[in-house]
Amino acid sequence: MTPRPFTTRLSVGLAALCLLSSAQAGIAVSAYSMPDGVDLWGAYFDNAYNGTRSATRYLSGGTGDLTDGVLSASVSAGYGAWAPYVMWDEQSPTITFDLGSTHTVNSVMAYFKYYPQAAVYMPGSLSLRFSSDGVNYGSTQLRTLSVSERVPGGNDSNGIFELLTSPGNGRFVELTLNNGPENRWLALSEVVFDGTPGAASSVPEPGSAGLLLVALAGLGWAQRRRA
Ligand SMILES: [Ca+2]
């Protein structure tokens, strides 16, 4: 069989990309709560947090550094350059995200900084749980980072991870950063959720964007194999 010209394959790929972006959109976080980062250098805590900071430095009712759209930054300029990050030392903090309403969550991306010379490491693992009411949570998804994931590069490199092992459903997402064997600094800059509003749907209707996407993806795959 004659392979289709490149332009045909390109248009199929673009169509699939457009569908992907419309079928799965970023979820805006309404609020998150957590123990604030360390109060050092005017940078290590949650600089942008706009909710309440209690006397024990517990944050609630707002958003900040972890959802401001700044995913990664160089910290080579010194202490103040860590401001985009929230940093905890010898802790395994739990962060509770409120998505505002129930969503099917297909992706949770986390953006960390790695700087071993400054004792800033990757977590050993991450625990995720979903809840519809913020009280009763489902079973825990444990995402263990591999040896190579825990060493994403040299000083000032970025550790960026998909945390979900399978789609979740709910309004509240509880994320715990389980410190690794070093039990030292963790530096987190952003957590990005993707998915669709509403509860987990049953069988999708024929002709829906999702099915079309699957079909187009299959077409592209078949053409690549033929090419
Ligand atoms: Ca950020």
Ligand SMILES: [Ca+2]
């Ligand atoms: Ca900060």
